Amino acid sequence: MSTLDSPNRxxxxxFLRQVPFLAGLNEAAFEQVASACVRRELPAKTSLFYEGDEGYCLYVLGKGTIQIRKETASTPLVVAELHAGDVIGELALLDGQxxxxxxxxxxxxxxxxxxxxRFLRCIQDHPELALAMVAVLTQRLREANEQLAHRxxxxxxxxxAQLVARLALQPEPQIPPVLLGKLTNAExxxxxxTTRETISRKMDTLLQQGIVKRDTQGLWVLHPQQLQRFLKENA
Known part of the structure; x- marks a missing residue:
């Protein structure tokens, strides 16, 4: 853990100047926020915080990927995947819940x-920071509405749709069969x-239809055009 006054300041x-949350601040406001930040490095598969923990800070993700999960009776549900530049934990920071x-x-x-x-002191000195946070919360609301429609x-x-999206990430040209890697039903x-069991039932249908197959290398898409046609007809 290190402050932004270290040699890599x-x-x-x-980087922080390019984060949408901070990009619109004047120089004095940005300097106060940046000076208040502490840099942290975390390995993969590490909890940043758990549902129900006290919310005493927010984070700006500088590098890497973080999943936001909701605990359920069966299996955790991934509700968001965050990347560089995203803000994490702003709700608890604002309301203290x-x-x-x-x-x-x-x-x-x-x-x-x-x-x-430190965040509240920054807002007292620079009220425009509150407006920047409103923009973050508005974006979160839009994303939540999109997720609700998707579900x-x-x-x-x-x-x-998930399989087609993963196909789009594959190197060109996409000559079938296309390997998507070791993509499990649980993932x-x-x-x-949704649950692993539900995905297993739906995946079994695709396997029986010969659209996909699984082997020791992972999940293969044999007929991408059939997936794309289905999506156009049902999305």
Missing amino acids: SKWRQ PRSATAITTTPCTLYELSRD QMPVETRLV LGRQLS
Whole structure:
């Protein structure tokens, strides 16, 4: 853990200046916020905080990927995946309530931590920071509405959409069969906010139809065009 007054100060501040949450601040406001931040390094598969924990700070994700999960009776549901430049934990920071979800690193991460006390002092000195936070919360609301609409789609449609999205990330040209890697039903269930058993049933249908197959290398898509056609007809 280190402050932004260490030898890498210029590099870190340059990154923070590009974060949407901070980009619109005047120089004095930005300097106060940046000076209040503490840099943290976390390995993969590490909890940043758990649902129900006290919310005493927010984080700006500098590098890596973090999953936001909601605990359920069966399996944790992934409600968001955050990347460099995203803000984490702002709700608990503002209202002082416990964390509403769990944050877990999925890759090694660099984060910039801003404590609640320091954040509130910054707002007192620079009220425009409150407007910047409103913009973050507005974006969160939009994303929540989009996720709600997505979850109202049938599971098979969401599954096919996920596979098509992963196909789009593959190197060109996409000559079938296309290997998507060791993508498990449990992982897909977390990403699509459903259970492994539900994904297994839907995946079995795709396997029986010969659209996908599984072997020791992972999940293969044999007929990408059929997935794309299904999505156009049902999305």
